[in-house]
Amino acid sequence: MLVPSVAMSDAWRATYPGSAVGVLVLSGVRNPRQHAQLEQRKAALEADLRALFGSLTRAELRALPVLRAYAAYYKQFGKTYHVQLQLESVAQKGKPIPAVAALVEAMFMAELKNQLLTAGHDLAAVVAPICLDIASGDEEYTLANGQPGQLKAGDMYMADAQGVICSVIYGQDARTRLTSETCAALFVVYAPAGVGAERVAAHLRDIAEYVQIVEPQARVELLSVIEADRRGEAS
Numbered sequence: 001m002l003v004p005s006v007a008m009s010d011a012w013r014a015t016y017p018g019s020a021v022g023v024l025v026l027s028g029v030r031n032p033r034q035h036a037q038l039e040q041r042k043a044a045l046e047a048d049l050r051a052l053f054g055s056l057t058r059a060e061l062r063a064l065p066v067l068r069a070y071a072a073y074y075k076q077f078g079k080t081y082h083v084q085l086q087l088e089s090v091a092q093k094g095k096p097i098p099a100v101a102a103l104v105e106a107m108f109m110a111e112l113k114n115q116l117l118t119a120g121h122d123l124a125a126v127v128a129p130i131c132l133d134i135a136s137g138d139e140e141y142t143l144a145n146g147q148p149g150q151l152k153a154g155d156m157y158m159a160d161a162q163g164v165i166c167s168v169i170y171g172q173d174a175r176t177r178l179t180s181e182t183c184a185a186l187f188v189v190y191a192p193a194g195v196g197a198e199r200v201a202a203h204l205r206d207i208a209e210y211v212q213i214v215e216p217q218a219r220v221e222l223l224s225v226i227e228a229d230r231r232g233e234a235s
Contacts, residue, residue, distance in 0.1 A: 018193030022200035025222040053091040069194030106210035123184040
């Protein structure tokens with residue numbers, strides 16, 4: 001299969017030094033509505049999250065290094081980091097991790113475990129070239145829920161040859177979303193300064209592990225982390 005490369009604009013590197021983007025490409029995946037072993041792993045993760053975070057106050061949660069880094073990014077756009085709210089829902093309010101479909105759940109499980117913002121795309125729907133850039137505020141795209149969206153100036157976003165596929169503030173697009181027919185997936189992690197490449201790489205490995213519970217033959221075609229303050233890669 002053709003593994004896509006992701007170009008990082010000079011504007012991204014200059015605007016958010018110290019930030020990182022992780023890219024994971026998995027081939028041979030399946031995306032069933034439900035999977036018994038993944039359900040067991042979800043239950044174990046829920047218990048771990050409640051043990052780790054269940055007794056913390058919102059201020060104590062926000063003070064955790066990863067959540068603090070995301071809060072600082074979202075604050076400049078007048079937004080609250082939604083993964084923290086989801087973590088509170090599972091760890092402190094006792095709600096289960098939602099049942100959606102295996103690939104989405106694998107991504108969401110890793111998000112809750114590591115608190116890192118992640119998007120998942122059907123690789124077959126992504127049209128090269130792919131680039132990470134900084135929004136001018138004029139870019140428009142169709143959100144995953146089918147509603148129109150316009151990017152916030154200064155937000156990180158990713159686009160392929162046909163347009164925006166994700167932004168940090170507004171999330172994924174409808175065109176490249178994961179579906180029941182997905183057999184190759186592209187996962188992208190957006191990490192502001194303060195998170196670091198090592199955490200991003202570990203997070204990508206967690207996603208791959210969860211996906212391989214559902215399909216042991218799923219193959220990692222690419223696992224790469226690029227930091228804004230350098231042009232090298234870590235994997």
